[in-house]
Amino acid sequence: MQYRAEQIRKSGKTIAFVPTMGYLHRGHLSLMVHGHNLADHLVASIFVNPTQFGPNEDLSRYPRDLIRDTALAEEAGVDILFTPGEKDLYPAGFETYVSQTALPEHLCGLSRPGHFRGVTTIVAKLFNIVKPHFAIFGEKDFQQLAVIRKMVKDLNFDVEIIGAATIREPDGLAMSSRNAFLSETHRKSALVLYRCLADAKQMAAAGEKDPQKIIKTCEAAINAEADTVIDYIAICHPDTLADVAAVDQPVVMALAVKVGSTRLIDNLMLFPPGSETL
Amino acid sequence: MQYRAEQIRKSGKTIAFVPTMGYLHRGHLSLMVHGHNLADHLVASIFVNPTQFGPNEDLSRYPRDLIRDTALAEEAGVDILFTPGEKDLYPAGFETYVSQTALPEHLCGLSRPGHFRGVTTIVAKLFNIVKPHFAIFGEKDFQQLAVIRKMVKDLNFDVEIIGAATIREPDGLAMSSRNAFLSETHRKSALVLYRCLADAKQMAAAGEKDPQKIIKTCEAAINAEADTVIDYIAICHPDTLADVAAVDQPVVMALAVKVGSTRLIDNLMLFPPGSETL
Numbered sequence: 001m002q003y004r005a006e007q008i009r010k011s012g013k014t015i016a017f018v019p020t021m022g023y024l025h026r027g028h029l030s031l032m033v034h035g036h037n038l039a040d041h042l043v044a045s046i047f048v049n050p051t052q053f054g055p056n057e058d059l060s061r062y063p064r065d066l067i068r069d070t071a072l073a074e075e076a077g078v079d080i081l082f083t084p085g086e087k088d089l090y091p092a093g094f095e096t097y098v099s100q101t102a103l104p105e106h107l108c109g110l111s112r113p114g115h116f117r118g119v120t121t122i123v124a125k126l127f128n129i130v131k132p133h134f135a136i137f138g139e140k141d142f143q144q145l146a147v148i149r150k151m152v153k154d155l156n157f158d159v160e161i162i163g164a165a166t167i168r169e170p171d172g173l174a175m176s177s178r179n180a181f182l183s184e185t186h187r188k189s190a191l192v193l194y195r196c197l198a199d200a201k202q203m204a205a206a207g208e209k210d211p212q213k214i215i216k217t218c219e220a221a222i223n224a225e226a227d228t229v230i231d232y233i234a235i236c237h238p239d240t241l242a243d244v245a246a247v248d249q250p251v252v253m254a255l256a257v258k259v260g261s262t263r264l265i266d267n268l269m270l271f272p273p274g275s276e277t278l
Numbered sequence: 279m280q281y282r283a284e285q286i287r288k289s290g291k292t293i294a295f296v297p298t299m300g301y302l303h304r305g306h307l308s309l310m311v312h313g314h315n316l317a318d319h320l321v322a323s324i325f326v327n328p329t330q331f332g333p334n335e336d337l338s339r340y341p342r343d344l345i346r347d348t349a350l351a352e353e354a355g356v357d358i359l360f361t362p363g364e365k366d367l368y369p370a371g372f373e374t375y376v377s378q379t380a381l382p383e384h385l386c387g388l389s390r391p392g393h394f395r396g397v398t399t400i401v402a403k404l405f406n407i408v409k410p411h412f413a414i415f416g417e418k419d420f421q422q423l424a425v426i427r428k429m430v431k432d433l434n435f436d437v438e439i440i441g442a443a444t445i446r447e448p449d450g451l452a453m454s455s456r457n458a459f460l461s462e463t464h465r466k467s468a469l470v471l472y473r474c475l476a477d478a479k480q481m482a483a484a485g486e487k488d489p490q491k492i493i494k495t496c497e498a499a500i501n502a503e504a505d506t507v508i509d510y511i512a513i514c515h516p517d518t519l520a521d522v523a524a525v526d527q528p529v530v531m532a533l534a535v536k537v538g539s540t541r542l543i544d545n546l547m548l549f550p551p552g553s554e555t556l
Binding site: 094095102103120125157 | 402
């Protein structure tokens with residue numbers, strides 16, 4: 001893969017890259033279509049990265065379907081599908097990690113210690129192997145996108161990071177490979193994530209400046225649904241992910257909720273009146 | 279620099295890279311001559327990297343002479359001398375580090391906590407900016423060379439790491455920018471480092487298999503010199519840097535000694551009888 005990437009770059013052509021953990025859904029495919037339109041060559045990777053799963057997380061039960069994924073990727077315009085094995089990327093004696101000191105101290109980083117160290121490490125490795133000019137990540141994993149942008153800036157990677165809008169089911173549920181785990185009842189409960197984000201967006205647009213009031217409303221809505229346990233609801237600065245004291249600029253509202261045994265995340269930008277044009 | 283590097287690579291030419299902290303001596307110049315012969319373009323950097331100095335270390339008094347360095351680098355065949363400022367490489371809010379879990383738990387890493395995190399971070403950054411095909415490091419900083427080789431392997435950098443033999447003064451003292459700090463008396467004491475390494479090499483070649491016996495001999499020699507304080511003397515595996523139980527294969531003997539207030543390091547490979555040809 002690295003040799004191919006170097007050949008492509010040498011020939012003056014550009015590479016767009018979409019890293020994934022597979023079990024592709026329309027969210028991934030939209031990233032791929034985006035990448036296909038951006039660059040001469042589109043590379044996608046499928047690798048369920050063990051270092052971003054905690055000891056009590058769902059690595060072994062993470063859904064996989066390489067045959068279906070391959071067909072979908074091809075349809076979406078992927079020129080090279082890179083599917084390394086675990087021992088290719090983490091051989092015995094592996095000991096070098098990329099990590100951050102500040103961004104992981106927010107949101108998902110707090111309940112998933114080590115998760116973002118796994119993310120930055122694998123993305124750094126993949127960037128070195130795939131040598132992309134552009135890499136496309138979904139805004140659904142908002143903190144991941146912020147973490148990767150920061151890594152690219154801090155470590156001087158020559159890669160342009162592109163965030164792509166979250167793709168949703170018709171009823172608003174954000175696309176996620178983990179949705180496959182939801183029972184019919186839990187699938188219904190899960191709708192509350194987007195519903196309360198949309199309500200929050202309206203509250204902010206109507207002039208509500210107090211993040212705590214917005215969060216409380218959202219909390220109540222989520223707790224009213226069956227089998228939901230809130231991990232966090234936060235209204236924060238889109239770059240630093242630090243909680244904001246007031247919704248007086250565009251901010252991101254992000255949440256993580258366990259529905260049954262499945263942890264779901266979602267987020268939405270909130271705009272106070274008049275700020276959409278900033 | 280990154281733009282120039284990309285242009286060079288695109289044109290099908292190769293880049294050799296010698297990162298330094300400046301105050302160039304014949305050791306650096308030998309790396310540069312090596313790089314000049316290896317590749318179409320030779321890049322050298324001068325950057326006194328703050329993240330590899332501990333709070334009680336000599337960052338502020340590290341010797342600098344950019345004008346002299348520039349002339350020496352040009353003479354040695356450097357095509358591009360890259361001299362970034364501290365804020366260019368560590369802007370406000372910098373928070374992404376490259377670190378290792380095992381190699382720094384040996385030798386200099388034990389007395390210089392955080393040092394190798396600083397080294398791997400800056401070298402990763404410089405590799406991303408300079409985009410070299412080859413990077414050349416001196417064997418005098420043996421642990422640094424091992425750490426960088428491991429980082430390149432673990433993070434899949436497309437860079438070939440080349441170790442170059444230590445350059446010494448006629449009396450055996452390994453070239454180091456820190457030698458400039460030595461008084462005449464300390465300069466004489468400092469000779470014991472190479473002398474006891476050379477003696478150890480002879481002991482090993484004569485069949486001495488017990489690392490402790492070799493270390494004890496060396497210890498006594500160093501302690502007999504004025505104003506010396508041993509930080510460590512170790513006989514270890516050249517890749518893992520773990521102490522060896524017996525000198526029954528080629529091993530590295532490494533030491534760090536404070537002479538007056540100047541910390542010096544040196545190392546030498548020891549070969550048991552018959553192993554030189556391995």
